[in-house]
Amino acid sequence: MYRYDEFDHAFVNGRVEQFRDQVTRRLSGELAEDAFKPLRLMNGVYLQLHAYMLRVAIPYGTLNAKQMRMLAHIARKYDRGYGHFTTRQNIQYNWPKLSDTPDILAELATVEMHALQTSGNCIRNVTADHFAGAAADEVADPRPYAEILRQWSSVHPEFSFLPRKFKIAVTGAERDRAAIQVHDIGLHLKKNENGEIGFAVYVGGGQGRTPLIAKKIRDFLPEEDLLSYTTAVMRVYNLHGRRDNKYKARIKILVHETGVEELTRQVEEEFAHLQGTELKLPEADVAAIANYFAPPALPDRAEGWAQLAGWKKQDEDFARWVQQNVQPHKHPDYGMVTISLKPIGGIPGDASDVQMDLIADLAEEFAHDEIRISHEQNVIFPHVALADLEPLYRALVAQNLATANAGLITDIIACPGLDYCALANARSIPVAQEISTRFGAPERQADIGELKIKISGCINACGHHHVGHIGLLGVEKKGAELYQITLGGSGDENTSIGEIIGRGFEPSKVTDAIETIVDTYLALRLSKDEIFLDAYRRVGPQPFKDALYGDAKAEAA
Amino acid sequence: MTDKVLTANRLSDGVAVWLDANGQWVEDLQDSLVARHAEAVASLEAIGKRDFADNKVVDVAVVDVEEQNGKLWPTRLRERIRAQGPTMEYAAGYRPADPAFIAV
Amino acid sequence: MTRIWRETGFVENDAWVIETEEVKATEEQKPLLPLAELIEKAEASNDVGLGVLIKPGDDVRKLEPYLYRLEIVAVEFPAFNDGRAFSHASLLRDRLAFKNEVRAVGDVLIDQIPLMLRCGIDSFAVKNATALKRLEEGRLPGIAEHYQPTARDAEKSGGYSWRRRTAVA
Numbered sequence: 103m104y105r106y107d108e109f110d111h112a113f114v115n116g117r118v119e120q121f122r123d124q125v126t127r128r129l130s131g132e133l134a135e136d137a138f139k140p141l142r143l144m145n146g147v148y149l150q151l152h153a154y155m156l157r158v159a160i161p162y163g164t165l166n167a168k169q170m171r172m173l174a175h176i177a178r179k180y181d182r183g184y185g186h187f188t189t190r191q192n193i194q195y196n197w198p199k200l201s202d203t204p205d206i207l208a209e210l211a212t213v214e215m216h217a218l219q220t221s222g223n224c225i226r227n228v229t230a231d232h233f234a235g236a237a238a239d240e241v242a243d244p245r246p247y248a249e250i251l252r253q254w255s256s257v258h259p260e261f262s263f264l265p266r267k268f269k270i271a272v273t274g275a276e277r278d279r280a281a282i283q284v285h286d287i288g289l290h291l292k293k294n295e296n297g298e299i300g301f302a303v304y305v306g307g308g309q310g311r312t313p314l315i316a317k318k319i320r321d322f323l324p325e326e327d328l329l330s331y332t333t334a335v336m337r338v339y340n341l342h343g344r345r346d347n348k349y350k351a352r353i354k355i356l357v358h359e360t361g362v363e364e365l366t367r368q369v370e371e372e373f374a375h376l377q378g379t380e381l382k383l384p385e386a387d388v389a390a391i392a393n394y395f396a397p398p399a400l401p402d403r404a405e406g407w408a409q410l411a412g413w414k415k416q417d418e419d420f421a422r423w424v425q426q427n428v429q430p431h432k433h434p435d436y437g438m439v440t441i442s443l444k445p446i447g448g449i450p451g452d453a454s455d456v457q458m459d460l461i462a463d464l465a466e467e468f469a470h471d472e473i474r475i476s477h478e479q480n481v482i483f484p485h486v487a488l489a490d491l492e493p494l495y496r497a498l499v500a501q502n503l504a505t506a507n508a509g510l511i512t513d514i515i516a517c518p519g520l521d522y523c524a525l526a527n528a529r530s531i532p533v534a535q536e537i538s539t540r541f542g543a544p545e546r547q548a549d550i551g552e553l554k555i556k557i558s559g560c561i562n563a564c565g566h567h568h569v570g571h572i573g574l575l576g577v578e579k580k581g582a583e584l585y586q587i588t589l590g591g592s593g594d595e596n597t598s599i600g601e602i603i604g605r606g607f608e609p610s611k612v613t614d615a616i617e618t619i620v621d622t623y624l625a626l627r628l629s630k631d632e633i634f635l636d637a638y639r640r641v642g643p644q645p646f647k648d649a650l651y652g653d654a655k656a657e658a659a
Numbered sequence: 660m661t662d663k664v665l666t667a668n669r670l671s672d673g674v675a676v677w678l679d680a681n682g683q684w685v686e687d688l689q690d691s692l693v694a695r696h697a698e699a700v701a702s703l704e705a706i707g708k709r710d711f712a713d714n715k716v717v718d719v720a721v722v723d724v725e726e727q728n729g730k731l732w733p734t735r736l737r738e739r740i741r742a743q744g745p746t747m748e749y750a751a752g753y754r755p756a757d758p759a760f761i762a763v
Numbered sequence: 764m765t766r767i768w769r770e771t772g773f774v775e776n777d778a779w780v781i782e783t784e785e786v787k788a789t790e791e792q793k794p795l796l797p798l799a800e801l802i803e804k805a806e807a808s809n810d811v812g813l814g815v816l817i818k819p820g821d822d823v824r825k826l827e828p829y830l831y832r833l834e835i836v837a838v839e840f841p842a843f844n845d846g847r848a849f850s851h852a853s854l855l856r857d858r859l860a861f862k863n864e865v866r867a868v869g870d871v872l873i874d875q876i877p878l879m880l881r882c883g884i885d886s887f888a889v890k891n892a893t894a895l896k897r898l899e900e901g902r903l904p905g906i907a908e909h910y911q912p913t914a915r916d917a918e919k920s921g922g923y924s925w926r927r928r929t930a931v932a
Binding site for chain 3: 341
């Protein structure tokens with residue numbers, strides 16, 4: 103993974119001192135709140151219901167054991183002993199004092215971490231496929247480009263006061279595990295017929311109030327033009343994105359209102375001036391950055407095959423965990439492991455300091471010191487020898503980190519919701535907990551198969567509910583919480599926005615509604631191999647509407 | 660007019676606070692000063708503006724409360740959660756909100 | 764009170780004025796004309812030494828035919844978080860190769876001045892008390908290391924093509 107050089111250290115230390123000065127001026131009153139707010143947001147400091155919230159960047163979701171231990175330390179020393187991993191591969195702390203934030207950032211800087219631009223109207227964390235560098239189906243590792251974009255976008259003076267936030271995602275495989283089509287810029291790393299590396303460029307995707315799927319504006323952008331082209335898009339957005347209405351200020355609205363042909367023309371016109379200028383990416387620079395992401399030396403561990411078979415025979419729970427949470431790796435003796443942060447009935451995406459420390463230790467022992475955070479709020483060990491799966495599993499079980507539910511119905515994505523967030527209208531976490539408990543039985547989950555539930559506590563869609571196979575949107579109605587259900591959303595390479603299927607449900611009725619949907623699916627699926635999403639796409643919403651709102655139910659309502 | 664209290668978040672640590680009868684910002688809603696008529700509310704708003712300008716608090720708001728069984732009960736769910744904290748077990752050593760208080 | 768600051772220090776006797784209903788340029792002063800008026804005047808006369816005020820929604824590229832007649836381009840930040848003028852300034856320097864004065868006017872605060880400098884802005888109309896104080900003390904809150912080339916050239920640094928460095932004032 104990327105390692106800071108002298109330049110990076112100097113920058114991040116300069117940034118910490120700059121922020122410390124800003125906080126000091128704020129606390130003394132020399133700097134007023136309205137001028138301070140965008141500055142603190144650009145350092146990841148939000149104000150929420152109960153306290154400030156600090157969002158620490160985990161660039162493209164990659165970190166090592168030393169960094170994970172620091173995250174545990176921050177949770178312990180400055181917070182309430184836990185952190186929350188987010189749908190953009192970052193971590194959030196919910197109880198820091200403003201006066202402590204400069205010290206927190208200083209400590210993070212010692213392990214090459216920061217909270218730069220995790221909020222504010224600027225370019226945010228560039229996210230990438232959480233299996234990057236390990237997935238068997240990868241064409242090229244997206245992370246070097248995510249790192250180059252991360253650097254280039256850091257304190258970019260022209261793009262620090264955009265109309266609104268800006269999110270970029272990069273994927274390197276045909277299967278899109280980074281949801282690039284619901285990002286402001288989505289980059290699909292690929293090779294052309296000559297084997298040259300480049301990007302398909304998508305612009306204008308996003309969720310929130312107005313979910314929109316990104317439009318492809320370039321089929322193949324050569325690697326060397328990455329920064330020039332991105333600059334062109336950003337400049338067009340900065341100049342023409344709406345600033346009159348916060349809810350119409352994302353680039354997706356600009357694409358929609360300008361029209362994709364005209365917007366593409368504007369971008370290409372600007373790009374023509376920028377192509378080949380000092381923004382051109384020299385091959386040597388790309389190679390140097392890519393070097394940091396060279397896969398670890400993975401020795402053959404062929405003994406793992408037989409060992410694994412033996413362990414699976416002896417322990418059904420372990421077998422289930424392997425089946426569900428371990429994916430094929432480029433190297434046949436290895437697997438990619440999902441460490442579930444969704445214990446049955448637990449808070450999705452939360453980890454205690456003790457759990458974080460354990461994850462760090464296990465990463466060093468079994469995972470070549472490489473950890474990832476997925477946008478589905480789980481921890482990934484991308485390189486684990488099959489021969490090490492059983493001891494890893496045992497250690498995870500001890501800290502409730504071995505739930506065998508990756509991609510299953512209890513692997514729920516939920517935003518913090520009204521329990522924490524000042525923007526929320528309804529709670530997400532208790533809803534997730536109840537659904538998880540109801541469907542917790544491992545056999546039942548396995549039978550239901552892949553089913554991604556995503557829950558947002560307000561229209562801002564931080565829970566990504568629009569791309570949930572089942573999406574839940576919490577709203578406020580007459581002072582009480584109500585949950586709208588959408589079906590058939592997906593954030594993969596066949597991105598679709600979920601369809602609202604009818605009236606919302608009160609909190610006490612939501613889990614029953616989910617059960618009705620699941621039972622309907624089980625009754626109409628062609629076979630166990632037809633997952634919920636595929637069945638929905640085959641039959642459409644009607645069977646589910648009938649089951650939920652059919653005559654009898656309508657009368658009772 | 661519904662009864663009102665003045666709430667905000669403390670600048671230095673972001674903790675949710677309410678204004679009490681002594682003009683102090685306290686961490687317990689139950690200790691807050693209740694305004695029962697328009698002049699009292701106007702006075703609360705003025706204090707809120709002043710203490711925001713004085714860099715003591717941020718996000719100042721006047722919120723509705725009812726008195727129920729001798730307890731102050733915010734009429735908005737959001738404010739009830741602010742008063743009591745997250746509504747589930749979330750961290751060792753910290754109690755979740757009282758479900759009876761939170762309930763609609 | 765508004766003062767004009769450049770990296771060489773505060774400027775006295777600045778002649779440029781943004782005209783409003785109440786305020787008009789005196790004999791010794793010169794107006795910063797709105798874009799449409801500037802174009803009209805330039806088309807209708809041979810005047811040089813003109814000044815223009817670019818508002819956020821203006822297309823700064825329209826100045827191209829008149830650049831050699833402009834002494835100053837003021838770029839407006841009506842609110843400090845309206846970032847369009849960063850692009851205007853960048854285009855003026857990079858695209859149009861404008862060499863004369865580019866001035867930030869409007870909501871000019873100390874924390875944005877380092878960013879404005881990097882976008883090629885070289886003078887600042889400053890009202891904010893904290894900003895004035897910090898400028899008097901020569902204490903700008905910038906970071907020396909930069910991760911991107913910008914309109915204002917800076918020394919290549921840090922090994923990669925996109926990195927730059929300026930000494931902090």
